[in-house]
Amino acid sequence: MNLGADVAAYLPGFREAAESLMVDTAEVYGLAVKTWNEDTASYDLVAPLVHTGLCRIRVADTLVQEIEAQSQPLIVGRLTVSFPVAAETVFPENFTIKITASPFDQTNVGRTFRIQGPHAQTLATAHRYPVEETT
Numbered sequence: 001m002n003l004g005a006d007v008a009a010y011l012p013g014f015r016e017a018a019e020s021l022m023v024d025t026a027e028v029y030g031l032a033v034k035t036w037n038e039d040t041a042s043y044d045l046v047a048p049l050v051h052t053g054l055c056r057i058r059v060a061d062t063l064v065q066e067i068e069a070q071s072q073p074l075i076v077g078r079l080t081v082s083f084p085v086a087a088e089t090v091f092p093e094n095f096t097i098k099i100t101a102s103p104f105d106q107t108n109v110g111r112t113f114r115i116q117g118p119h120a121q122t123l124a125t126a127h128r129y130p131v132e133e134t135t
Contacts, residue, residue: 022054022055023102023103024055024057025055028095029098053084057108079113081113081129091127093115098110113134
């Protein structure tokens with residue numbers, strides 16, 4: 001028995017299962033670049049669209065903390081946005097994710113997130129990015 005070989009053999013099925021939970025659609029934007037605008041005769045900051053596809057928003061964990069100044073509970077959740085494992089879903093820090101469709105929760109549509117760090121995992125079933133919500 002070789003656990004690594006067994007997991008590697010089942011990995012395509014595990015990835016398929018993870019992708020089946022990715023029902024939201026997102027647009028991913030790169031870092032904004034200066035672009036000359038002929039109409040205004042000035043530069044605009046434009047973030048290029050680099051990817052459109054399925055994703056999954058998830059709270060990775062939840063922590064309840066007490067705020068000392070106000071003595072009220074504060075709920076802090078660490079958000080992740082997952083994409084299928086593919087070369088085109090490798091994004092660097094500070095790229096922006098905008099949810100454009102969410103068939104099971106319409107309140108997600110329009111939410112935007114900033115990628116806080118890279119995805120790194122051996123035998124990953126998804127590219128999971130730590131994010132912070134910006135809207």
